[in-house]
Amino acid sequence: MGKGHHRHLIRAAILLGAAIFLFFVVRALLIPKSFGLYGHFRGENLAEQASLPIVHGNPNSCAECHDDVWKIKLAGRHAAVPCQDCHAPLTQHVTEDGVQPMPIHKTFALCARCHQKLEAKPKTFPQIDFHEHVVSKDKNLENEEICLSCHQPHSPMGEK
Numbered sequence: 001m002g003k004g005h006h007r008h009l010i011r012a013a014i015l016l017g018a019a020i021f022l023f024f025v026v027r028a029l030l031i032p033k034s035f036g037l038y039g040h041f042r043g044e045n046l047a048e049q050a051s052l053p054i055v056h057g058n059p060n061s062c063a064e065c066h067d068d069v070w071k072i073k074l075a076g077r078h079a080a081v082p083c084q085d086c087h088a089p090l091t092q093h094v095t096e097d098g099v100q101p102m103p104i105h106k107t108f109a110l111c112a113r114c115h116q117k118l119e120a121k122p123k124t125f126p127q128i129d130f131h132e133h134v135v136s137k138d139k140n141l142e143n144e145e146i147c148l149s150c151h152q153p154h155s156p157m158g159e160k
Helices: 007-030 044-051 059-064 067-075 108-115 130-136
Strands: none
Touching (some): 059 067, 108 130
């Protein structure tokens, strides 16, 4: 090997070293000091989350006033589904001003969110080809409350 032919390797090594050094400097400047304190997240985030107002209630909090519906739900296939997945958060129902009417989502899109037939879902999960299901019953898929016309949402296998 001739004299001076290794200079390009030295330049590449210097550039690589400078890039690695710059990476670690920028990384040190961008990552918060509390990152990694309690896990792979900012430790300060715990206090930030705790300071936010409570929006969702305990799943059992609905049972305090709605015992009759709660019993139906616990006996049905939706026993493990939190009420607030279909209804609004508890703070929209129980406010500082008293009890307000609970928004109830009755749309087909709500049921489809969980039960739309998708290949990626486990075969044991109840999936419905909504178009086929509705057309076979001579119903109109445009009707927003189409699912509720036959199914009781708190115990969906029980016919209305």
